[in-house]
Amino acid sequence: MNATAAPVAPAWSPDLEERYAPLVEQLERLIPCMEVPLHLPWIDAINTLKKERGALIMAHNYQSPEIFYGVADITGDSLALAQQAATCDSDIVVMCGVHFMAESVKVLAPDKTVLIPDMEAGCSLAASITAEDVLALRAKHPGIPVVSYVNTSAAVKAVSDSCCTSANAVQVTEAVAREFGVDKVIFLPDRYLGSWVAQQTDVELVLWQGACEVHEKFTAMEARHARERFKAKIVAHPECPPEVLAEADFVGSTSAMGRWLDKEKPERVAMITECSMADNLRNDFPQVEFIKPCNLCPYMKKITLPKIHAVLSDLSNEVVVPEEDIAGARKALDRMLAVGRRDRV
Numbered sequence: 001m002n003a004t005a006a007p008v009a010p011a012w013s014p015d016l017e018e019r020y021a022p023l024v025e026q027l028e029r030l031i032p033c034m035e036v037p038l039h040l041p042w043i044d045a046i047n048t049l050k051k052e053r054g055a056l057i058m059a060h061n062y063q064s065p066e067i068f069y070g071v072a073d074i075t076g077d078s079l080a081l082a083q084q085a086a087t088c089d090s091d092i093v094v095m096c097g098v099h100f101m102a103e104s105v106k107v108l109a110p111d112k113t114v115l116i117p118d119m120e121a122g123c124s125l126a127a128s129i130t131a132e133d134v135l136a137l138r139a140k141h142p143g144i145p146v147v148s149y150v151n152t153s154a155a156v157k158a159v160s161d162s163c164c165t166s167a168n169a170v171q172v173t174e175a176v177a178r179e180f181g182v183d184k185v186i187f188l189p190d191r192y193l194g195s196w197v198a199q200q201t202d203v204e205l206v207l208w209q210g211a212c213e214v215h216e217k218f219t220a221m222e223a224r225h226a227r228e229r230f231k232a233k234i235v236a237h238p239e240c241p242p243e244v245l246a247e248a249d250f251v252g253s254t255s256a257m258g259r260w261l262d263k264e265k266p267e268r269v270a271m272i273t274e275c276s277m278a279d280n281l282r283n284d285f286p287q288v289e290f291i292k293p294c295n296l297c298p299y300m301k302k303i304t305l306p307k308i309h310a311v312l313s314d315l316s317n318e319v320v321v322p323e324e325d326i327a328g329a330r331k332a333l334d335r336m337l338a339v340g341r342r343d344r345v
Contacts, residue, residue, distance in 0.1 A: 007306035010041040020044070023070060029286070030065040030279050042305035043070040049312045056090035057308070058105070060097035061254040062274040062300040067096050069283065071308060077254040078104075078150045078165045083337060085109055094311060095319070096303045100126045102319040103154040107329045114319045117307035121299045123151055125239075128210030129189040131155040137186050141206055145176050146186045148332065149193060151212070154321045156189075158328030162335040166193060166238050167253035170200045175339045177203045192216065196238040196245060214295045215239035218272050222293040223247035226270035232291045235260060236272035244272060261285050274300065 017024055020040055027036045043066065050057060050071070058081050059072035068075055074084045078101065085093070085105040092113045095102035100123055102116040134146060134156055148160035149169070157163055161180070164172035173185050185203050187194045189210030198205045218236075220243040226232045227247070235257050236248040245251050250260045254277055261269065261281065268289040271278040275294035282290055311317045321329070 007310060009306075010045040010309075012037075012041055013044070016040045016044055026069055026283060027065055030069075030282055035066070039066040039070060039305060042309060046071045046305060046309050046312065049309065050094075053092050053312055053315075054090055055092035055094055055312060056088055057094045057096060058084065058101075060101060060300065061280060062276050062297055063096050063280075063303060064276050064301070065279050065283070066305060067303065067308070068276070068280050071305070072096060075280075077167060080255060081105075082108065082150065082165075082333060086337065088112075092312075092315070094308060096308065097121070098123045098126075098297075098299050099319070100151055100153055103321050103329075104150060104157075104333060106319050106321045107154055107157070107326050108333060110321070110326055113315065115311040115315065116317050116319055117304065117311050118302040119317050121302040123299055124213040125149070125151040125190055125210050126153055126156075129156055129208055131159050133208070134159045134186075134188070137188070137206070137208070141184070141186055144182060144184050144186050144206065145180045146188070147173055147176055148188055149190055150333075150336075152189060154325045154329045157332045158325040160328075160332045162339075163332045164336055165253060167255055168336065168339060169193060169197045169238075172336055172339050173197055173203050173205070174201055176335070190239055192241055192245075193238045195242055196251065212239045214274055214297045215272075216241060217295050218244045218293070220244050220247050223270065223272060226291050226293050230268055230270070230291045232268040232270040232289075233264070233266040234270050234272060240272055248272065257281070258284065261288060276300070 057072050058074045059068050082104050086108045093105050094115045098121045102114050106114045145161040147162050147164050150163050150165050162176050177185050187205040188208035191207050191209050194205050194207040218240050223234050234248045235250045236245055238251050270291040274297045278290045278292050
């Protein structure tokens with residue numbers, strides 16, 4: 001059951017700012033400084049409670065800085081979090097992200113207690129397709145393997161041949177085509193990511209008409225305005241519409257964006273993705289001016305410090321995946337992770 005009681009803020013301690021001095025300095029660069037004293041009691045209480053529980057906190061790149069830097073033990077994009085989930089040794093994992101991410105942790109680590117701070121932290125893209133839709137596609141295209149973006153439910157993953165992230169979508173698509181001896185793959189559910197992948201490979205893709213409500217709102221006009229008005233480089237996530245990607249200097253996953261910034265070191269950059277991505281990258285690239293034609297993900301922002309504290313306190317909001325979905329979803333996730341291991345050899 002989702003926690004609904006109004007949270008009671010932990011007591012303020014005069015020594016908090018001294019004990020958390022490096023974090024205070026860091027957060028004051030990333031969020032309005034007046035917010036930092038409000039967050040510190042929650043951060044301290046969460047860090048104390050997670051040690052008592054022996055819990056591990058994972059946070060996606062789209063989480064706000066007070067979560068990303070304040071309480072998370074592991075941070076990253078969907079691929080990095082999936083890889084860590086497969087090997088983490090904590091009995092309790094709190095996923096600061098959206099529901100499909102928590103499901104993936106449960107699939108890869110079914111013996112662990114997986115909690116999510118808000119059960120309503122869903123995903124418009126994941127909601128765009130069901131397992132029944134995938135089975136219908138399979139019937140329409142017999143013998144063609146299915147690659148599902150990780151932004152899908154465990155039930156969808158369970159009837160897919162492999163998963164992928166935006167970081168490895170091209171590699172996984174080509175690996176699956178080779179493994180199955182075909183030149184066509186069903187790729188779902190994001191039509192924009194699928195269109196981008198199709199441009200990078202000779203594998204023919206059958207696409208689904210899903211989209212991320214955050215990224216599909218961006219326009220080419222916004223990208224051009226950032227370039228012309230602010231002389232900014234344009235970095236875009238491949239879930240954006242093709243006309244936006246056509247304006248970009250670089251297209252890539254959230255982790256790839258960071259690597260590009262480290263290599264290119266632009267004076268100004270416009271991040272065409274979720275707002276908190278730019279907030280968190282500003283910590284690593286203080287010399288870069290971030291222009292933000294950004295959109296907030298309403299689902300990611302359902303995760304807050306009080307909600308994290310609540311689930312750690314009473315071990316509520318446990319994510320459960322039906323046993324019949326775990327085996328198939330695990331196989332699809334393992335096939336994705338195996339591609340990554342082969343690429344690193």
